[in-house]
Amino acid sequence: MLRRRVIPCLDVADGRVVKGTKFVDLVDEGDPPELAERYAAEGADELVFLDITAAPERRSTLLDVVERTARRAFIPLTVGGGVRSVDEMRDVLRAGADKVSLNTAAVADPDLIGRCASRFGRQAVVVAIDALRAGDAWTVHVKGGREATSLDAVEWAVESVRRGAGELLVTSIDRDGTGLGFDIELLRAITDRVSVPVIASGGAAGPEDFVAAVRDGGADAVLAASIFHRRVHAIADVKTAMAAAGLPVRLAPVAAA
């Protein structure tokens, strides 16, 4: 049976792992390959690596960090942040990523999703959606959550999949870094409408939040950053709680070989 995944996220700025609250107040939390190897050894099912200050001149730094990370952690790696073209996606995949997540560039140029999917397969294309609650709905934000768009998050999720996204990474901006738990209503609104895997992000505090995202939100995978970086909870604790709730998880840890 397909396992529900627990995914540590490494937000990276200038080649270092950072974490802020609601996308600001960044704090240095370590070297990406080192953290990646630690997480692989602790049982992470996959890693997501978001270059949150991506700019063209930082491209080589990003590719170097991706390659060093891919050479140390024998688990899948998704990379996002600033990828705007098929050629840039090719470079990131060749550096050792398995999937690329598109966010701002996909909103600006929705055809990019289809172009990347037809070149690399839809399984390599993740569309990341940063959603801010607005009454009964959610609005898509771009540029690291700083800029609002007119897109409805649920409709954009449906359109992204129609255009070729093989997976969605759904982040609640309201919950990100707050420890208030994932936005279950947001997740449910999206998972009810799409058949691709949905990764829940933003707001995890304890193992029970991961259980709720999967059981109540319909998420296929759950992502968190600071609670793992700061060792508030171990990945194994989260998986044990998920297994106790009857969710299929991969319990055998993957040691760093």
Next chain:
Amino acid sequence: MTGSGRPRIAVVDYGAGNLVSIDQAFERVGADVTIAREPDDLDSPDAVVVPGVGAARPAMERLDGMGLTGALRPWLGGDRPFLGICLGLQLLFDASDEDGAETLGAIAGRTVLLDAAPTLPHIGWNQVERTRDHPLFDGIADGADFYFVHSYAGVTVGPAGDAVLATTEHGARFISAVARDGLLGVQFHPERSGDDGLRLLANFVDLVRAA
């Protein structure tokens, strides 16, 4: 080759995916990787690996365009070690429903959409359940989790099901590993499957040494 040295494994690069992790994983388990982009590159390695993700038709077109389809033929008879990974396994079957591509036809079967699946693509760790023992899985528990990322997978037709080595379930049961003599293929990504994945690649390297 026979012995205990580092076998030379040619990994075919036809622009269909990440070679860094395959290269690194084989280095880790004691093999030397050379990247094969031309027919001559397939003349003298100890084994050939065809990796890849994505769709069958563009993959076949690229292999044809690079002149590699013919150069791969001598490696598909089972008398020399060959490992297809993900799309590299799918290409061993006769054809793909994905876009009607004719594939290499080394193992009877078709690649079909996993349309009974609760989610597609099938992304994540899933159990690989063996239908028989094989040295490729030495030291790996039956039902161990490996990492998958795909929407299509092989199903057999006719009596050729005896090449099947393992199956996995996602909505329906599909072929997750095949073996016929030295011709091997896995639908999952051993290079992304942690310790058990590295063990499987080490077992393949042992088979190459013994060949």
